[in-house]
Amino acid sequence: MPDVAAEARRRRTFAIISHPDAGKTTLTEKLLLFGGAIQMAGSVKGRKAARHATSDWMKLEQERGISVTSSVMQFPYGDHIVNLLDTPGHADFGEDTYRVLTAVDSALMVIDVAKGVEERTIKLMEVCRMRDTPIMTFINKLDREGKDPIELLDEVETVLGIQCAPVTWPIGMGKRLKGVVHLVSGEVHLYEQGRNFTRQDSTIFASIDDPQLEARIGAQMLSELRDELELVQGASHSFDLDEYRAGRQTPVFFGSAVNNFGVQPLLDFFVRHAPSPQSRETTGRVVAADEPRLSGFVFKIQANMDPQHRDRVAFMRVCSGRFEAGMKAFHVRTGKEMKLANALTFMASDREIAAEAYPGDVIGIHNHGTISIGDTFTEGEQFTFTGIPNFAPELFRRARLRDPLKLKQLQKGLEQLSEEGATQFFRPLMSNDLILGAVGVLQFDVAAYRLKAEYGVDAIFEPVGVSTTRWIRCDSEKKLEEFREKNAMNLGLDAAGELVYLAPSRVNLQLAQERWPDVRFDATREAAHTRPAG
Numbered sequence: 001m002p003d004v005a006a007e008a009r010r011r012r013t014f015a016i017i018s019h020p021d022a023g024k025t026t027l028t029e030k031l032l033l034f035g036g037a038i039q040m041a042g043s044v045k046g047r048k049a050a051r052h053a054t055s056d057w058m059k060l061e062q063e064r065g066i067s068v069t070s071s072v073m074q075f076p077y078g079d080h081i082v083n084l085l086d087t088p089g090h091a092d093f094g095e096d097t098y099r100v101l102t103a104v105d106s107a108l109m110v111i112d113v114a115k116g117v118e119e120r121t122i123k124l125m126e127v128c129r130m131r132d133t134p135i136m137t138f139i140n141k142l143d144r145e146g147k148d149p150i151e152l153l154d155e156v157e158t159v160l161g162i163q164c165a166p167v168t169w170p171i172g173m174g175k176r177l178k179g180v181v182h183l184v185s186g187e188v189h190l191y192e193q194g195r196n197f198t199r200q201d202s203t204i205f206a207s208i209d210d211p212q213l214e215a216r217i218g219a220q221m222l223s224e225l226r227d228e229l230e231l232v233q234g235a236s237h238s239f240d241l242d243e244y245r246a247g248r249q250t251p252v253f254f255g256s257a258v259n260n261f262g263v264q265p266l267l268d269f270f271v272r273h274a275p276s277p278q279s280r281e282t283t284g285r286v287v288a289a290d291e292p293r294l295s296g297f298v299f300k301i302q303a304n305m306d307p308q309h310r311d312r313v314a315f316m317r318v319c320s321g322r323f324e325a326g327m328k329a330f331h332v333r334t335g336k337e338m339k340l341a342n343a344l345t346f347m348a349s350d351r352e353i354a355a356e357a358y359p360g361d362v363i364g365i366h367n368h369g370t371i372s373i374g375d376t377f378t379e380g381e382q383f384t385f386t387g388i389p390n391f392a393p394e395l396f397r398r399a400r401l402r403d404p405l406k407l408k409q410l411q412k413g414l415e416q417l418s419e420e421g422a423t424q425f426f427r428p429l430m431s432n433d434l435i436l437g438a439v440g441v442l443q444f445d446v447a448a449y450r451l452k453a454e455y456g457v458d459a460i461f462e463p464v465g466v467s468t469t470r471w472i473r474c475d476s477e478k479k480l481e482e483f484r485e486k487n488a489m490n491l492g493l494d495a496a497g498e499l500v501y502l503a504p505s506r507v508n509l510q511l512a513q514e515r516w517p518d519v520r521f522d523a524t525r526e527a528a529h530t531r532p533a534g
Protein backbone atom coordinates (compact mmCIF):
# COMPACT_ATOMS: atom_id res chain seq x y z
CA MET A 1 0.00 0.00 0.00
CA PRO A 2 1.58 3.34 -0.95
CA ASP A 3 2.00 5.63 2.00
CA VAL A 4 0.59 9.02 0.98
CA ALA A 5 1.86 10.72 4.14
CA ALA A 6 5.44 9.53 3.58
CA GLU A 7 5.34 10.47 -0.10
CA ALA A 8 3.99 13.93 0.76
CA ARG A 9 6.68 14.43 3.41
CA ARG A 10 9.52 13.87 0.96
CA ARG A 11 8.15 16.27 -1.66
CA ARG A 12 9.42 19.83 -2.05
CA THR A 13 7.53 21.98 -4.52
CA PHE A 14 8.89 25.43 -5.19
CA ALA A 15 9.37 28.22 -7.71
CA ILE A 16 12.33 30.43 -8.46
CA ILE A 17 11.57 34.13 -8.52
CA SER A 18 13.94 36.77 -9.80
CA HIS A 19 14.36 39.86 -11.88
CA PRO A 20 15.16 38.92 -15.49
CA ASP A 21 18.85 38.15 -16.02
CA ALA A 22 19.68 37.44 -12.38
CA GLY A 23 20.43 33.84 -13.31
CA LYS A 24 17.21 31.90 -12.79
CA THR A 25 17.69 29.63 -15.80
CA THR A 26 21.33 28.99 -14.99
CA LEU A 27 20.52 28.09 -11.40
CA THR A 28 17.66 25.84 -12.51
CA GLU A 29 20.07 23.98 -14.70
CA LYS A 30 22.56 23.43 -11.88
CA LEU A 31 19.82 22.18 -9.58
CA LEU A 32 18.80 19.68 -12.24
CA LEU A 33 22.42 18.57 -12.59
CA PHE A 34 22.53 17.74 -8.88
CA GLY A 35 19.29 15.85 -9.24
CA GLY A 36 20.83 13.78 -12.00
CA ALA A 37 17.93 14.89 -14.16
CA ILE A 38 20.27 16.20 -16.81
CA GLN A 39 23.76 15.06 -17.61
CA MET A 40 25.34 18.14 -19.02
CA ALA A 41 25.48 21.81 -18.32
CA GLY A 42 23.78 23.68 -21.14
CA SER A 43 20.85 21.31 -21.46
CA VAL A 44 18.23 23.61 -20.06
CA LYS A 45 19.16 26.39 -22.43
CA GLY A 46 19.31 23.76 -25.15
CA ARG A 47 15.88 22.52 -24.24
CA LYS A 48 14.56 26.05 -24.27
CA ALA A 49 15.94 26.43 -27.78
CA ALA A 50 14.46 23.11 -28.89
CA ARG A 51 11.09 24.17 -27.59
CA HIS A 52 11.38 27.39 -29.52
CA ALA A 53 12.09 25.47 -32.65
CA THR A 54 8.99 23.31 -32.40
CA SER A 55 6.51 25.74 -30.96
CA ASP A 56 5.46 28.53 -33.19
CA TRP A 57 4.21 31.20 -30.91
CA MET A 58 7.23 30.84 -28.70
CA LYS A 59 9.12 32.55 -31.49
CA LEU A 60 7.82 35.70 -29.92
CA GLU A 61 9.51 34.75 -26.72
CA GLN A 62 12.70 34.07 -28.58
CA GLU A 63 12.58 37.32 -30.50
CA ARG A 64 12.16 39.27 -27.34
CA GLY A 65 14.60 37.18 -25.40
CA ILE A 66 12.26 36.63 -22.49
CA SER A 67 10.53 33.69 -20.97
CA VAL A 68 6.77 33.94 -21.29
CA THR A 69 5.92 30.36 -20.47
CA SER A 70 6.22 28.36 -17.31
CA SER A 71 7.13 24.78 -17.06
CA VAL A 72 7.42 22.14 -14.40
CA MET A 73 10.51 20.07 -13.71
CA GLN A 74 10.66 17.16 -11.33
CA PHE A 75 13.86 15.59 -10.09
CA PRO A 76 14.95 13.32 -7.26
CA TYR A 77 17.53 14.52 -4.78
CA GLY A 78 18.64 12.15 -2.03
CA ASP A 79 15.45 10.82 -0.52
CA HIS A 80 13.48 13.77 -1.78
CA ILE A 81 11.40 14.47 -4.84
CA VAL A 82 11.76 18.07 -5.89
CA ASN A 83 9.23 19.83 -8.12
CA LEU A 84 10.49 23.06 -9.60
CA LEU A 85 7.86 25.28 -11.16
CA ASP A 86 9.25 27.84 -13.53
CA THR A 87 7.71 31.30 -13.48
CA PRO A 88 7.50 33.53 -16.54
CA GLY A 89 10.18 36.17 -16.52
CA HIS A 90 8.42 39.23 -17.86
CA ALA A 91 6.48 41.70 -15.75
CA ASP A 92 3.45 41.55 -18.04
CA PHE A 93 2.89 37.99 -17.06
CA GLY A 94 2.41 38.73 -13.41
CA GLU A 95 -0.97 37.07 -13.36
CA ASP A 96 0.43 33.81 -14.60
CA THR A 97 3.26 34.04 -12.11
CA TYR A 98 0.80 34.68 -9.35
CA ARG A 99 -1.06 31.51 -10.16
CA VAL A 100 2.14 29.49 -10.29
CA LEU A 101 2.97 30.80 -6.84
CA THR A 102 -0.37 29.52 -5.53
CA ALA A 103 0.76 26.03 -6.53
CA VAL A 104 4.08 25.96 -4.65
CA ASP A 105 4.95 25.47 -1.01
CA SER A 106 7.99 27.74 -1.02
CA ALA A 107 10.09 29.98 -3.24
CA LEU A 108 13.71 30.66 -4.03
CA MET A 109 14.67 34.25 -4.74
CA VAL A 110 17.70 34.91 -6.92
CA ILE A 111 19.44 38.26 -6.61
CA ASP A 112 22.30 39.57 -8.74
CA VAL A 113 25.13 40.56 -6.38
CA ALA A 114 25.90 43.67 -8.40
CA LYS A 115 22.33 44.83 -8.89
CA GLY A 116 20.81 43.99 -5.55
CA VAL A 117 17.06 44.11 -5.10
CA GLU A 118 15.43 44.96 -8.44
CA GLU A 119 11.93 46.10 -9.33
CA ARG A 120 10.62 42.72 -10.41
CA THR A 121 11.93 41.06 -7.25
CA ILE A 122 9.94 43.56 -5.21
CA LYS A 123 6.71 42.73 -7.06
CA LEU A 124 7.20 38.98 -6.78
CA MET A 125 7.98 39.33 -3.14
CA GLU A 126 4.67 41.14 -2.63
CA VAL A 127 2.90 38.17 -4.17
CA CYS A 128 4.73 35.72 -1.93
CA ARG A 129 3.86 37.80 1.07
CA MET A 130 0.12 37.58 0.32
CA ARG A 131 0.37 33.88 1.07
CA ASP A 132 3.26 34.00 3.59
CA THR A 133 5.26 31.78 1.26
CA PRO A 134 8.60 30.76 2.84
CA ILE A 135 11.52 32.10 0.79
CA MET A 136 15.19 31.22 0.52
CA THR A 137 17.58 33.68 -1.11
CA PHE A 138 20.51 33.00 -3.41
CA ILE A 139 22.84 35.90 -4.11
CA ASN A 140 24.31 35.12 -7.49
CA LYS A 141 27.27 36.09 -9.69
CA LEU A 142 29.76 36.19 -6.85
CA ASP A 143 32.52 35.67 -9.43
CA ARG A 144 31.91 39.30 -10.35
CA GLU A 145 32.41 42.43 -8.35
CA GLY A 146 29.23 43.41 -6.57
CA LYS A 147 27.80 45.15 -3.58
CA ASP A 148 29.17 44.59 -0.12
CA PRO A 149 27.45 41.50 1.32
CA ILE A 150 26.47 43.20 4.55
CA GLU A 151 24.95 46.10 2.63
CA LEU A 152 23.09 43.64 0.42
CA LEU A 153 21.49 41.94 3.40
CA ASP A 154 20.56 45.34 4.70
CA GLU A 155 18.99 46.18 1.34
CA VAL A 156 16.94 42.98 1.34
CA GLU A 157 15.76 43.68 4.88
CA THR A 158 14.75 47.27 4.26
CA VAL A 159 13.43 47.09 0.70
CA LEU A 160 11.72 43.71 0.93
CA GLY A 161 10.87 43.88 4.59
CA ILE A 162 12.06 40.40 5.44
CA GLN A 163 14.67 39.39 8.02
CA CYS A 164 17.86 37.84 6.59
CA ALA A 165 19.65 34.88 8.12
CA PRO A 166 22.89 34.25 6.21
CA VAL A 167 23.61 30.52 5.98
CA THR A 168 26.67 30.80 3.79
CA TRP A 169 29.07 33.71 3.72
CA PRO A 170 31.39 34.67 0.87
CA ILE A 171 35.16 34.70 1.17
CA GLY A 172 36.03 37.51 -1.19
CA MET A 173 34.25 38.37 -4.41
CA GLY A 174 34.99 38.86 -8.08
CA LYS A 175 38.62 38.08 -8.86
CA ARG A 176 39.33 37.60 -5.16
CA LEU A 177 36.58 35.02 -4.64
CA LYS A 178 37.98 32.13 -2.60
CA GLY A 179 34.92 30.32 -1.39
CA VAL A 180 32.06 30.37 1.07
CA VAL A 181 31.81 29.52 4.75
CA HIS A 182 28.78 27.57 5.93
CA LEU A 183 27.68 29.39 9.06
CA VAL A 184 25.68 26.45 10.39
CA SER A 185 28.02 23.51 9.71
CA GLY A 186 31.20 25.60 9.85
CA GLU A 187 32.47 24.02 6.61
CA VAL A 188 34.50 26.01 4.14
CA HIS A 189 33.82 25.32 0.45
CA LEU A 190 36.63 26.51 -1.74
CA TYR A 191 36.04 28.14 -5.07
CA GLU A 192 38.33 26.65 -7.65
CA GLN A 193 37.76 28.32 -10.94
CA GLY A 194 37.02 26.30 -14.01
CA ARG A 195 35.68 23.27 -12.19
CA ASN A 196 32.13 22.15 -12.46
CA PHE A 197 31.56 21.61 -8.79
CA THR A 198 29.75 18.70 -7.30
CA ARG A 199 30.10 17.52 -3.78
CA GLN A 200 32.74 14.99 -4.76
CA ASP A 201 35.22 17.24 -6.44
CA SER A 202 35.13 20.56 -4.60
CA THR A 203 37.56 21.03 -1.75
CA ILE A 204 35.80 21.28 1.57
CA PHE A 205 37.45 22.06 4.89
CA ALA A 206 35.65 21.14 8.09
CA SER A 207 36.14 24.61 9.57
CA ILE A 208 38.01 27.88 9.15
CA ASP A 209 40.48 26.56 11.76
CA ASP A 210 41.76 23.90 9.40
CA PRO A 211 45.52 24.52 9.18
CA GLN A 212 45.52 24.06 5.41
CA LEU A 213 43.01 26.78 4.78
CA GLU A 214 45.53 29.55 5.30
CA ALA A 215 47.75 28.10 2.61
CA ARG A 216 44.84 28.10 0.21
CA ILE A 217 43.40 31.54 0.79
CA GLY A 218 46.31 33.46 2.34
CA ALA A 219 46.86 34.80 5.84
CA GLN A 220 45.43 38.22 5.13
CA MET A 221 42.22 36.93 3.63
CA LEU A 222 41.77 34.53 6.52
CA SER A 223 42.23 37.26 9.07
CA GLU A 224 39.81 39.52 7.21
CA LEU A 225 37.35 36.65 7.09
CA ARG A 226 37.56 36.06 10.84
CA ASP A 227 36.84 39.73 11.51
CA GLU A 228 33.98 39.76 9.06
CA LEU A 229 32.41 36.61 10.44
CA GLU A 230 32.51 38.06 13.91
CA LEU A 231 30.77 41.14 12.64
CA VAL A 232 28.18 39.15 10.69
CA GLN A 233 27.40 36.80 13.50
CA GLY A 234 27.01 39.69 15.89
CA ALA A 235 24.89 41.83 13.58
CA SER A 236 22.68 39.36 11.74
CA HIS A 237 20.04 36.85 12.69
CA SER A 238 20.66 33.16 12.96
CA PHE A 239 18.41 30.78 11.10
CA ASP A 240 15.08 30.16 12.79
CA LEU A 241 12.96 27.44 11.18
CA ASP A 242 9.65 28.79 12.47
CA GLU A 243 10.38 32.33 11.29
CA TYR A 244 11.39 31.02 7.87
CA ARG A 245 8.30 28.83 7.61
CA ALA A 246 6.11 31.79 8.56
CA GLY A 247 7.62 33.82 5.71
CA ARG A 248 9.23 36.33 8.05
CA GLN A 249 12.85 35.30 7.66
CA THR A 250 14.84 34.31 4.60
CA PRO A 251 17.95 32.13 4.81
CA VAL A 252 20.58 33.65 2.51
CA PHE A 253 23.19 31.85 0.37
CA PHE A 254 25.99 33.23 -1.76
CA GLY A 255 27.40 31.68 -4.90
CA SER A 256 27.87 31.67 -8.62
CA ALA A 257 25.33 29.68 -10.55
CA VAL A 258 27.25 29.62 -13.78
CA ASN A 259 30.26 28.12 -11.98
CA ASN A 260 28.00 25.81 -10.02
CA PHE A 261 29.47 27.24 -6.87
CA GLY A 262 27.53 27.57 -3.63
CA VAL A 263 24.56 25.79 -5.16
CA GLN A 264 24.89 22.50 -3.35
CA PRO A 265 24.81 23.98 0.18
CA LEU A 266 21.64 25.76 -0.92
CA LEU A 267 20.04 22.59 -2.27
CA ASP A 268 20.99 20.53 0.81
CA PHE A 269 19.58 23.16 3.13
CA PHE A 270 16.51 23.52 0.97
CA VAL A 271 15.46 19.86 0.98
CA ARG A 272 16.12 19.71 4.70
CA HIS A 273 14.15 22.76 5.78
CA ALA A 274 11.74 23.86 3.06
CA PRO A 275 8.17 22.83 3.79
CA SER A 276 6.62 19.72 2.31
CA PRO A 277 3.03 20.06 1.02
CA GLN A 278 0.81 21.65 3.65
CA SER A 279 -2.90 21.64 4.35
CA ARG A 280 -4.96 23.82 2.03
CA GLU A 281 -8.15 25.80 2.39
CA THR A 282 -11.18 25.01 0.30
CA THR A 283 -14.73 26.29 0.17
CA GLY A 284 -15.76 23.31 2.26
CA ARG A 285 -13.05 22.33 4.72
CA VAL A 286 -9.30 22.30 5.19
CA VAL A 287 -7.71 19.48 3.21
CA ALA A 288 -4.61 17.83 4.70
CA ALA A 289 -1.89 16.64 2.31
CA ASP A 290 -1.74 13.16 3.82
CA GLU A 291 -5.39 12.32 3.26
CA PRO A 292 -5.72 9.15 1.22
CA ARG A 293 -8.11 10.56 -1.37
CA LEU A 294 -6.95 12.56 -4.35
CA SER A 295 -7.61 16.28 -4.61
CA GLY A 296 -5.95 19.02 -6.60
CA PHE A 297 -6.50 22.24 -8.49
CA VAL A 298 -5.65 23.58 -11.92
CA PHE A 299 -3.36 26.61 -11.81
CA LYS A 300 -2.39 26.91 -15.43
CA ILE A 301 -3.58 25.94 -18.87
CA GLN A 302 -1.31 25.90 -21.84
CA ALA A 303 -2.45 25.45 -25.40
CA ASN A 304 -0.53 23.90 -28.21
CA MET A 305 2.45 22.75 -26.21
CA ASP A 306 3.02 20.36 -29.01
CA PRO A 307 2.01 21.74 -32.40
CA GLN A 308 1.42 18.22 -33.68
CA HIS A 309 -1.36 17.72 -31.16
CA ARG A 310 -3.51 20.79 -30.87
CA ASP A 311 -4.53 19.95 -27.37
CA ARG A 312 -4.56 21.97 -24.25
CA VAL A 313 -2.81 20.83 -21.13
CA ALA A 314 -4.23 21.71 -17.74
CA PHE A 315 -1.58 21.75 -15.03
CA MET A 316 -2.97 20.32 -11.82
CA ARG A 317 -1.21 20.57 -8.51
CA VAL A 318 -1.97 17.49 -6.41
CA CYS A 319 -2.93 18.61 -2.88
CA SER A 320 -3.84 15.32 -1.24
CA GLY A 321 -4.00 11.60 -1.88
CA ARG A 322 -2.62 9.63 -4.75
CA PHE A 323 -3.11 9.96 -8.46
CA GLU A 324 -2.93 6.79 -10.49
CA ALA A 325 -2.85 6.59 -14.27
CA GLY A 326 -6.26 6.15 -15.81
CA MET A 327 -8.20 6.84 -12.63
CA LYS A 328 -11.47 8.72 -12.69
CA ALA A 329 -11.75 12.00 -10.83
CA PHE A 330 -14.67 14.26 -10.01
CA HIS A 331 -14.56 17.61 -11.81
CA VAL A 332 -16.25 19.72 -9.15
CA ARG A 333 -17.34 22.66 -11.31
CA THR A 334 -19.18 20.59 -13.89
CA GLY A 335 -20.19 17.88 -11.44
CA LYS A 336 -18.94 15.23 -13.83
CA GLU A 337 -16.61 12.28 -13.53
CA MET A 338 -13.63 12.59 -15.79
CA LYS A 339 -11.14 9.95 -16.75
CA LEU A 340 -7.63 11.27 -16.27
CA ALA A 341 -6.10 9.27 -19.07
CA ASN A 342 -2.59 9.89 -20.35
CA ALA A 343 -1.83 12.50 -17.72
CA LEU A 344 1.69 13.84 -17.99
CA THR A 345 4.38 14.24 -15.41
CA PHE A 346 7.14 16.68 -16.04
CA MET A 347 10.36 14.86 -15.44
CA ALA A 348 13.08 17.33 -16.24
CA SER A 349 14.37 15.04 -18.95
CA ASP A 350 11.09 15.16 -20.87
CA ARG A 351 7.34 14.95 -20.63
CA GLU A 352 6.35 11.47 -19.56
CA ILE A 353 3.15 9.61 -18.94
CA ALA A 354 2.43 9.74 -15.22
CA ALA A 355 1.97 6.39 -13.53
CA GLU A 356 1.31 7.96 -10.17
CA ALA A 357 1.60 11.28 -8.41
CA TYR A 358 1.48 12.49 -4.84
CA PRO A 359 0.85 15.76 -2.98
CA GLY A 360 3.15 18.46 -4.27
CA ASP A 361 3.43 16.91 -7.72
CA VAL A 362 2.01 18.47 -10.84
CA ILE A 363 0.32 16.47 -13.53
CA GLY A 364 -0.71 17.63 -16.97
CA ILE A 365 -4.21 16.71 -18.07
CA HIS A 366 -5.11 16.81 -21.75
CA ASN A 367 -8.41 18.45 -22.44
CA HIS A 368 -10.42 20.16 -25.11
CA GLY A 369 -11.72 23.16 -23.26
CA THR A 370 -13.71 21.57 -20.43
CA ILE A 371 -11.13 22.42 -17.78
CA SER A 372 -10.56 26.00 -16.59
CA ILE A 373 -7.99 27.65 -14.37
CA GLY A 374 -8.98 27.27 -10.74
CA ASP A 375 -10.92 24.03 -11.24
CA THR A 376 -10.78 21.45 -8.49
CA PHE A 377 -10.66 17.67 -8.89
CA THR A 378 -11.57 15.30 -6.06
CA GLU A 379 -12.66 11.71 -5.64
CA GLY A 380 -16.28 12.82 -5.31
CA GLU A 381 -16.28 15.39 -2.54
CA GLN A 382 -17.77 18.83 -3.25
CA PHE A 383 -15.23 21.52 -2.45
CA THR A 384 -13.12 23.98 -4.36
CA PHE A 385 -9.62 25.16 -3.48
CA THR A 386 -9.63 28.88 -2.83
CA GLY A 387 -7.18 31.65 -3.54
CA ILE A 388 -6.58 31.35 -7.28
CA PRO A 389 -8.01 34.63 -8.54
CA ASN A 390 -8.34 36.31 -11.88
CA PHE A 391 -7.32 39.94 -11.66
CA ALA A 392 -9.35 42.78 -13.13
CA PRO A 393 -7.38 43.89 -16.18
CA GLU A 394 -6.05 47.41 -16.40
CA LEU A 395 -5.61 47.75 -20.16
CA PHE A 396 -8.25 47.35 -22.85
CA ARG A 397 -8.42 47.07 -26.61
CA ARG A 398 -11.18 46.40 -29.10
CA ALA A 399 -10.37 43.54 -31.45
CA ARG A 400 -10.95 44.41 -35.10
CA LEU A 401 -10.68 41.93 -37.94
CA ARG A 402 -8.95 42.64 -41.20
CA ASP A 403 -11.17 39.96 -42.71
CA PRO A 404 -14.71 40.21 -41.25
CA LEU A 405 -15.50 36.66 -42.37
CA LYS A 406 -13.15 35.33 -39.71
CA LEU A 407 -15.37 36.39 -36.83
CA LYS A 408 -16.03 32.81 -35.71
CA GLN A 409 -12.32 31.98 -35.54
CA LEU A 410 -11.64 35.21 -33.70
CA GLN A 411 -14.24 34.39 -31.08
CA LYS A 412 -12.95 30.88 -30.66
CA GLY A 413 -9.36 32.05 -30.39
CA LEU A 414 -10.22 34.70 -27.83
CA GLU A 415 -12.26 32.23 -25.81
CA GLN A 416 -9.39 29.82 -25.66
CA LEU A 417 -6.77 32.42 -24.85
CA SER A 418 -9.09 33.64 -22.13
CA GLU A 419 -9.52 30.19 -20.72
CA GLU A 420 -5.75 29.84 -20.52
CA GLY A 421 -5.55 33.11 -18.67
CA ALA A 422 -3.36 34.56 -21.46
CA THR A 423 -5.77 37.48 -21.75
CA GLN A 424 -9.35 38.20 -20.68
CA PHE A 425 -12.12 38.98 -23.04
CA PHE A 426 -15.48 40.72 -22.70
CA ARG A 427 -18.60 41.13 -24.79
CA PRO A 428 -20.55 44.32 -24.03
CA LEU A 429 -24.29 43.67 -23.62
CA MET A 430 -25.23 46.48 -26.01
CA SER A 431 -22.78 46.02 -28.89
CA ASN A 432 -21.05 43.39 -30.96
CA ASP A 433 -17.60 44.48 -29.90
CA LEU A 434 -15.03 42.02 -28.63
CA ILE A 435 -12.95 43.69 -25.96
CA LEU A 436 -9.67 42.34 -24.74
CA GLY A 437 -8.39 43.06 -21.29
CA ALA A 438 -4.86 42.57 -20.06
CA VAL A 439 -2.84 43.23 -16.98
CA GLY A 440 0.26 44.08 -19.04
CA VAL A 441 0.64 45.47 -22.54
CA LEU A 442 2.78 42.61 -23.86
CA GLN A 443 -0.23 40.32 -23.50
CA PHE A 444 -1.84 42.04 -26.50
CA ASP A 445 1.17 41.28 -28.68
CA VAL A 446 1.11 37.67 -27.58
CA ALA A 447 -2.63 37.49 -28.26
CA ALA A 448 -2.27 38.99 -31.76
CA TYR A 449 0.63 36.70 -32.53
CA ARG A 450 -1.13 33.57 -31.35
CA LEU A 451 -4.43 34.45 -33.04
CA LYS A 452 -2.56 34.62 -36.29
CA ALA A 453 -0.31 31.59 -35.76
CA GLU A 454 -2.83 29.25 -34.22
CA TYR A 455 -6.22 30.39 -35.52
CA GLY A 456 -5.31 32.06 -38.79
CA VAL A 457 -6.92 35.32 -37.71
CA ASP A 458 -5.42 38.68 -38.54
CA ALA A 459 -6.71 40.98 -35.81
CA ILE A 460 -5.71 44.46 -34.79
CA PHE A 461 -6.32 45.89 -31.39
CA GLU A 462 -7.47 49.46 -31.15
CA PRO A 463 -8.09 51.74 -28.19
CA VAL A 464 -11.48 51.49 -26.51
CA GLY A 465 -13.17 53.61 -23.86
CA VAL A 466 -12.85 51.22 -20.96
CA SER A 467 -10.52 52.00 -18.09
CA THR A 468 -11.23 49.23 -15.62
CA THR A 469 -13.62 46.36 -14.95
CA ARG A 470 -15.32 44.87 -11.93
CA TRP A 471 -17.13 41.58 -11.50
CA ILE A 472 -20.67 42.22 -10.36
CA ARG A 473 -22.25 40.39 -7.45
CA CYS A 474 -25.52 41.03 -5.70
CA ASP A 475 -27.49 39.03 -3.15
CA SER A 476 -30.81 40.41 -4.27
CA GLU A 477 -32.10 39.26 -7.67
CA LYS A 478 -34.38 42.28 -7.83
CA LYS A 479 -31.64 44.81 -7.18
CA LEU A 480 -29.39 43.07 -9.69
CA GLU A 481 -32.10 43.24 -12.36
CA GLU A 482 -32.59 46.93 -11.67
CA PHE A 483 -28.85 47.53 -11.81
CA ARG A 484 -28.65 45.64 -15.09
CA GLU A 485 -31.37 47.70 -16.67
CA LYS A 486 -30.01 51.06 -15.60
CA ASN A 487 -26.39 50.27 -16.48
CA ALA A 488 -26.73 48.14 -19.59
CA MET A 489 -24.50 50.56 -21.51
CA ASN A 490 -21.58 49.77 -19.24
CA LEU A 491 -22.13 46.06 -18.73
CA GLY A 492 -20.73 43.04 -20.47
CA LEU A 493 -20.02 39.37 -20.05
CA ASP A 494 -16.62 37.79 -19.59
CA ALA A 495 -15.54 34.61 -21.36
CA ALA A 496 -17.21 32.49 -18.71
CA GLY A 497 -20.50 34.40 -18.97
CA GLU A 498 -20.06 36.34 -15.73
CA LEU A 499 -21.53 39.83 -15.50
CA VAL A 500 -18.89 42.55 -15.60
CA TYR A 501 -19.02 46.32 -15.21
CA LEU A 502 -16.91 47.99 -17.93
CA ALA A 503 -16.10 51.35 -16.40
CA PRO A 504 -15.26 54.17 -18.84
CA SER A 505 -13.33 55.91 -16.06
CA ARG A 506 -12.35 55.53 -12.43
CA VAL A 507 -14.66 58.39 -11.50
CA ASN A 508 -17.56 56.68 -13.23
CA LEU A 509 -16.79 53.49 -11.30
CA GLN A 510 -16.70 55.34 -8.04
CA LEU A 511 -20.04 57.03 -8.75
CA ALA A 512 -21.64 53.73 -9.71
CA GLN A 513 -20.37 52.14 -6.50
CA GLU A 514 -21.80 55.00 -4.44
CA ARG A 515 -25.11 54.87 -6.27
CA TRP A 516 -25.52 51.10 -5.87
CA PRO A 517 -24.46 50.22 -2.34
CA ASP A 518 -26.11 46.78 -2.52
CA VAL A 519 -24.09 45.73 -5.53
CA ARG A 520 -20.56 44.38 -5.06
CA PHE A 521 -17.89 45.45 -7.54
CA ASP A 522 -15.14 42.83 -7.23
CA ALA A 523 -11.62 43.50 -8.52
CA THR A 524 -10.70 39.82 -8.47
CA ARG A 525 -12.72 36.78 -9.24
CA GLU A 526 -11.97 33.47 -7.59
CA ALA A 527 -11.28 31.45 -10.68
CA ALA A 528 -13.48 28.44 -10.31
CA HIS A 529 -16.42 28.24 -8.04
CA THR A 530 -18.26 31.31 -9.26
CA ARG A 531 -18.08 30.18 -12.82
CA PRO A 532 -21.14 28.56 -14.35
CA ALA A 533 -20.75 25.11 -15.78
CA GLY A 534 -20.18 24.64 -19.48
Ligand SMILES: Nc1nc2c(ncn2[C@@H]2O[C@H](COP(=O)(O)OP(=O)(O)OP(=O)(O)O)[C@@H](O)[C@H]2O)c(=O)[nH]1
Pocket: 018, 019, 020, 021, 022, 023, 024, 025, 026, 027, 065, 066, 067, 089, 140, 141, 142, 143, 144, 255, 256, 257, 258, 259
Ligand atom coordinates in the same frame (compact mmCIF):
# COMPACT_ATOMS: atom_id res chain seq x y z
N1 LIG B 1 29.32 36.06 -14.16
C1 LIG B 1 28.24 35.31 -13.95
N2 LIG B 1 27.26 35.30 -14.84
C2 LIG B 1 26.19 34.52 -14.59
C3 LIG B 1 26.07 33.75 -13.41
N3 LIG B 1 24.89 33.09 -13.45
C4 LIG B 1 24.29 33.44 -14.60
N4 LIG B 1 25.07 34.30 -15.30
C5 LIG B 1 24.79 34.92 -16.60
O1 LIG B 1 23.75 35.85 -16.47
C6 LIG B 1 22.95 35.88 -17.66
C7 LIG B 1 21.50 35.63 -17.30
O2 LIG B 1 21.33 34.34 -16.81
P1 LIG B 1 19.99 33.50 -16.98
O3 LIG B 1 20.17 32.27 -16.19
O4 LIG B 1 19.63 33.38 -18.41
O5 LIG B 1 19.00 34.52 -16.28
P2 LIG B 1 17.44 34.44 -16.07
O6 LIG B 1 17.19 35.05 -14.75
O7 LIG B 1 16.96 33.06 -16.31
O8 LIG B 1 16.91 35.39 -17.18
P3 LIG B 1 15.42 35.43 -17.83
O9 LIG B 1 15.31 34.19 -18.69
O10 LIG B 1 15.45 36.69 -18.61
O11 LIG B 1 14.48 35.44 -16.68
C8 LIG B 1 23.53 34.79 -18.56
O12 LIG B 1 24.37 35.41 -19.48
C9 LIG B 1 24.29 33.92 -17.62
O13 LIG B 1 25.37 33.24 -18.23
C10 LIG B 1 27.15 33.78 -12.48
O14 LIG B 1 27.17 33.13 -11.46
N5 LIG B 1 28.20 34.58 -12.81
